[in-house]
Amino acid sequence: MVYFIAKRLLSGFFMLLVIFFISIWMIRLIPGSYEDLIMADEKQSLEYNKSSQNTLPLFYFSMLPEQEIIFNGLNVFPHFIWNGLQCSFHQKLKQYVSMDFGNSLIDQVPVKTKISKAFPWSLALQIPALFIVIILSFWVAYRSVRFPNSKWMQSIGLILVWLHSVPGFWLATLLLLLFANPDALHLFPAGMQGVASKNPFEIWIYFPNYYILPLCCLVIPSLAYLTRFIKNGLEESIQKPYWTRALSSGLSWKQALRKEALPNALIPLIVWVSGIFPALISGALIIEQIFSIPGLGRLMFQSISSRDWPVVEFLFLLGAMMTILGFLISDFLLRYFDPRIQNQ
Numbered sequence: 001m002v003y004f005i006a007k008r009l010l011s012g013f014f015m016l017l018v019i020f021f022i023s024i025w026m027i028r029l030i031p032g033s034y035e036d037l038i039m040a041d042e043k044q045s046l047e048y049n050k051s052s053q054n055t056l057p058l059f060y061f062s063m064l065p066e067q068e069i070i071f072n073g074l075n076v077f078p079h080f081i082w083n084g085l086q087c088s089f090h091q092k093l094k095q096y097v098s099m100d101f102g103n104s105l106i107d108q109v110p111v112k113t114k115i116s117k118a119f120p121w122s123l124a125l126q127i128p129a130l131f132i133v134i135i136l137s138f139w140v141a142y143r144s145v146r147f148p149n150s151k152w153m154q155s156i157g158l159i160l161v162w163l164h165s166v167p168g169f170w171l172a173t174l175l176l177l178l179f180a181n182p183d184a185l186h187l188f189p190a191g192m193q194g195v196a197s198k199n200p201f202e203i204w205i206y207f208p209n210y211y212i213l214p215l216c217c218l219v220i221p222s223l224a225y226l227t228r229f230i231k232n233g234l235e236e237s238i239q240k241p242y243w244t245r246a247l248s249s250g251l252s253w254k255q256a257l258r259k260e261a262l263p264n265a266l267i268p269l270i271v272w273v274s275g276i277f278p279a280l281i282s283g284a285l286i287i288e289q290i291f292s293i294p295g296l297g298r299l300m301f302q303s304i305s306s307r308d309w310p311v312v313e314f315l316f317l318l319g320a321m322m323t324i325l326g327f328l329i330s331d332f333l334l335r336y337f338d339p340r341i342q343n344q
Contacts, residue, residue, distance in 0.1 A: 008331055012324040019320040020096075021089055025058060027309050028088070056091065057083045096317070102310035104303075111314050114299060122295035124200035125211065125284055129218040130276060136223055141230035145238070146257060157227075164224030172217045172290045179213060188213050191292035214291045218284060229272065233265030240264075270333045277322035277329075 062081045095102065101111040140160070144153045163171075180190040188209050189195075195210050197203050203210055237243060238261050246256040285297035292298075296315065303311040 008328050012328055016317075016320055016324060017093075020093065020317055021059070023313055023316045023320075024088055024092055027313060028058065030307070056086060056088045059087055059089050060084065092313075101314045104311055105308050106306055111310050114311060115296070115314065115318070118294055118296045118299045121200045121293055122284065122288070122297065124204065125214055125218070125288070125293060125295060126279060128204075128211070129215055129222075132215070132219050133222045133226055136219070137226040137230055140223075140227045141234060142257070142262070144227075144231050145234040145261075146254065160224035160227055163220050166221065168217055168221055169286045169290065171220065172213070172287060175213050175216060176290075191290075192294070193292050214284070214287050214293060217287045217290075226269075226272065230265055230269060233267075233269065234261050237261035237264045267334065270330055273326060273330050273333065275326060277326035278319050 060083055062083055099112075101115075103110050104114060140153070140156060143150070144157060147153055176190055177184065179185050179187045192210055195203060195207055197206060234257070238257070242260060243256065246260040247253070251259065284293070284295060285301055287293070288295045288298035289301050296318075299311065300315045302308075303315065
């Protein structure tokens, strides 16, 4: 078990370094900068000093194709130059290790301050959506397997499949037109612009109507997928030999479904857990932008639009960390709940 944990942590650490390098490399390739946008918008000259990240080489060594070694008229090996510690990757890595994530290019606010303000808004939206999706998915899948000939459950399944095919931004627009439109049913607010509280968790207590439409936009598209996932696991479980043994031992069909099939159907569901953590950052990007929710998704959208690269870099790295954390937790849960791989 110790070897398994050390192996997973080490692989996750190296994967994080690779993603960190790729993020720096990709941002360097994007043309334009925040200063260029200001100059284009204001149409006036702007003097600024480029950061050392733009002037330093990218990595510890560089490859120069123009100085390749010629052997029998063929270019065999490129010429490598060792840059040492004076490179963008090392400087940025050193900065992050010291917990200095830089300042925003727009308002000079520290990046970690912006993240700390936006993260609770994403949690306040994503955590209730996650619990609602799991509870409703289990209920629909359980009832569908227990009553396979029910016209009501078949109709719910068809409606969920249709809703799953609807894009999230289109669903959000449709809900706003129907339920936040003064010319239609003005039941819910159109966004967070007029909310009286700045605490996202306090809004759930005093102004929950502000979260209804965003929550629907997150729950509905995921409900069909997860319901089908759990239903397939239950249907596969009742085809196994232990299902016949459970029924022959005196358990009713309902009891066997709850005690035998349902725990085994949870094993494939654990894989789905790995996608929960990165969803806290980018899962509600469009929804937060449409409903003006100042979460991490909206912050990422605005930072990319304004080329605020220090914020984008940290959000990109944070998303990678969340993804790797999700895979690690998924691996641990699989080893705990699946007896077939516990001794591997």
